Amino acid sequence: MSYDAVIVGAGILGSSVAYFASENGLKVAVIEKEKEPGIHSTYRNTGVVHRPFYLNPLKRKASAFAASRSYPFLKKFVEENGLYWNQLGTLEVATDPEGAKVIGDYERWARENGMEEDEFQILDDKGIISEEPNVRGKLAFLSMTDSVVNFKQISEKMIEVSESKGTSVFYGCRTESVSSDGEVSCSCNGSEKKISGKAVVVAAGGETFNLATKNGLKGYAQLHFRGDYWKLSEEKGKLFRRNIYTVPRFPNFPFLDPHIIKRHTGGTEIGPNAFLVPGPYDYQGTLSKILKNAFGSGEGPFSVKARLFRDAEFMRLVFADWKISLFKSSLMRKVSEFAVGITEADALGKGISGIRHNIIDERGFLSEPFFYINGRALFVLNYNSPGATGSPWYASVILTALKNRGLLQAIYANLVINDESEALAVKALG
Numbered sequence: 470m471s472y473d474a475v476i477v478g479a480g481i482l483g484s485s486v487a488y489f490a491s492e493n494g495l496k497v498a499v500i501e502k503e504k505e506p507g508i509h510s511t512y513r514n515t516g517v518v519h520r521p522f523y524l525n526p527l528k529r530k531a532s533a534f535a536a537s538r539s540y541p542f543l544k545k546f547v548e549e550n551g552l553y554w555n556q557l558g559t560l561e562v563a564t565d566p567e568g569a570k571v572i573g574d575y576e577r578w579a580r581e582n583g584m585e586e587d588e589f590q591i592l593d594d595k596g597i598i599s600e601e602p603n604v605r606g607k608l609a610f611l612s613m614t615d616s617v618v619n620f621k622q623i624s625e626k627m628i629e630v631s632e633s634k635g636t637s638v639f640y641g642c643r644t645e646s647v648s649s650d651g652e653v654s655c656s657c658n659g660s661e662k663k664i665s666g667k668a669v670v671v672a673a674g675g676e677t678f679n680l681a682t683k684n685g686l687k688g689y690a691q692l693h694f695r696g697d698y699w700k701l702s703e704e705k706g707k708l709f710r711r712n713i714y715t716v717p718r719f720p721n722f723p724f725l726d727p728h729i730i731k732r733h734t735g736g737t738e739i740g741p742n743a744f745l746v747p748g749p750y751d752y753q754g755t756l757s758k759i760l761k762n763a764f765g766s767g768e769g770p771f772s773v774k775a776r777l778f779r780d781a782e783f784m785r786l787v788f789a790d791w792k793i794s795l796f797k798s799s800l801m802r803k804v805s806e807f808a809v810g811i812t813e814a815d816a817l818g819k820g821i822s823g824i825r826h827n828i829i830d831e832r833g834f835l836s837e838p839f840f841y842i843n844g845r846a847l848f849v850l851n852y853n854s855p856g857a858t859g860s861p862w863y864a865s866v867i868l869t870a871l872k873n874r875g876l877l878q879a880i881y882a883n884l885v886i887n888d889e890s891e892a893l894a895v896k897a898l899g
C-alpha cells in the first residue's frame with residue numbers, strides 16, 4: 470500500500486499532522502500500536518494549553534512560537550467541535566526573592582513571546598491572597614488565558630475528521646522500522662505489513678528514539694521522567710480556583726515543579742514531579758523502578774549520559790523527585806511552601822502518571838524538540854511540554870519541511886504563515 474504521507478503514532482502530534490495533511494488533500498495513513506488515539510503522553514499529561522510567558526525566548530523560541538500560534542487554532546477547533554475548554558488561567562508563584570526575579574523575567578518573556586497586555590497581571594503578596602485566598606507568595610504572574618482541556622479528546626477528534634477525508638488508520642500495528650526510502654515495516658495483530666509513503670513522519674513518543682537510531686541517528690541518548698499526580702479531596706480542591714504553579718527549583722532542567730491543577734473531569738490534583746524511570750512505559754511501581762535504574766536507564770550509549778549523571782545538581786533533582794514519589798510527606802512539604810489548608814491526609818491517592826522522553830547529548834538536556842530527517846523519513850524527537858499545546862504549529866512545520874524537500878506536493882493552508890516562522894522551522898530542524 471502506498472500513500473502520500475504515512476504517520477507513525479496517533480498521539481496529539483501524529484493526529485495534528487494527519488489532520489492538516491488530509492485537510493490539504495493528501496492520501497494519509499496513520500499507524501498506531503494501540504487500539505485508539507492518544508492514550509500515552511497525550512492522555513497522561515496536565516492538560517493545560519499553556520501561554521508562553523515561562524519560555525525564555527533565547528532558549529525556547531520555537532516552543533514559545535508553537536504555543537502562541539497554536540492557541541487560537543486549538544480554541545477554534547475545540548469550540549467548533551463542542552470539545553472541553555475551560556479558560557481558568559494559571560497563577561505562577563514565587564515564594565522567595567530569587568523566584569521573584571524570575572517573575573520579572575516572565576513579564577518580559579510574555580511580551581516578547583506575543584502575549585497581549587490584558588492577558589496577564591503581576592500580583593504582590595496581597596494580590597495573590599485576593600485572587601487565591603489559600604496561596605502564599607512574594608510575587609506572582611497571573612496568566613488569564615491558560616486553559617484546561619482534554620488533549621486525548623482533541624486527538625480523537627482530529628483523527629475522526631482526518632478519517633472523514635479519507636485517511637486510513639491502522640490500529641494494533643506496531644512499527645518495527647522505518648527506512649529512508651519511505652517504507653514502514655510493522656507487525657499488525659500478529660502479521661507483518663509494509664506500508665510506504667512519499668514521506669513518513671515518526672511521532673511515536675518514547676519509541677521515536679529507537680526507530681531513529683535504527684535508521685542511523687547517532688550521538689544522542691534518551692532518558693524517561695515520570696510525572697506522578699496525587700488526587701486532592703473534593704473539599705480541599707475547592708480551596709483553589711485555578712492552576713497554581715511555582716517558579717521551578719531546578720531552572721537548568723526542563724521540568725516544572727509539582728503544582729495544583731484543575732482537571733477536565735472537575736477534580737483537583739497535585740503533580741507532576743520528574744521521577745527518573747528506566748523505560749518509556751514505566752507508569753507504575755516506585756521502589757522497583759528506582760532499583761531497576763541501576764541496571765541502566767533510558768536508551769542510547771552510557772558515554773552520552775555520563776556527564777549528566779556526574780552533575781551534582783541533576784542528581785539532586787533525581788533524588789528529590791524519587792523522594793516525592795516515595796513519600797507523600799515530601800510532596801506535601803513542597804506544596805505547603807505556597808498552599809495553605811491542605812495536609813498529607815488530603816492527598817487521597819495517585820492519579821494517572823505520564824512519562825516525558827528527554828533527549829540528551831554529551832552537553833546534557835536538549836531544550837527544544839528537533840527533527841532527524843533521513844531521505845523520506847522525518848523523526849520528531851524530544852517532543853515534550855508544552856508539546857501538546859504546540860502540536861498544530863509543529864504539524865504545520867513538519868509538513869512544510871517535507872514540502873520544501875520536494876517530498877510532498879500540496880499547497881498547505883497551515884499555521885506557518887510568515888518568514889519568521891519559516892526561519893524558526895529551519896532552526897527547529899536542529
Ligand SMILES: Cc1cc2nc3c(=O)[nH]c(=O)nc-3n(C[C@H](O)[C@H](O)[C@H](O)COP(=O)(O)OP(=O)(O)OC[C@H]3O[C@@H](n4cnc5c(N)ncnc54)[C@H](O)[C@@H]3O)c2cc1C
Pocket residue numbers: 477478479480481482483500501502503506507508509510511512513514515516517518519642643644645672673674675676677695696741822823824825852853854855856857858859
Ligand atoms: C507528565 C506530563 C505533563 C505534561 N503536561 C503538559 C501540558 O499541560 N500541556 C502541554 O502542552 N504539554 C504537556 N505535556 C507534554 C505533552 O503531553 C507531550 O508533548 C505530547 O503529548 C506528545 O505527544 P506525542 O503525540 O508526540 O506523543 P504520545 O502522546 O506519546 O503519542 C505517541 C503515539 O505513538 C504510538 N506509538 C509508539 N510507538 C509506536 C510504534 N512503534 N508503532 C506504532 N505506534 C507507536 C503510541 O501508542 C502513542 O499513541 C506533558 C507531558 C507529560 C509527560
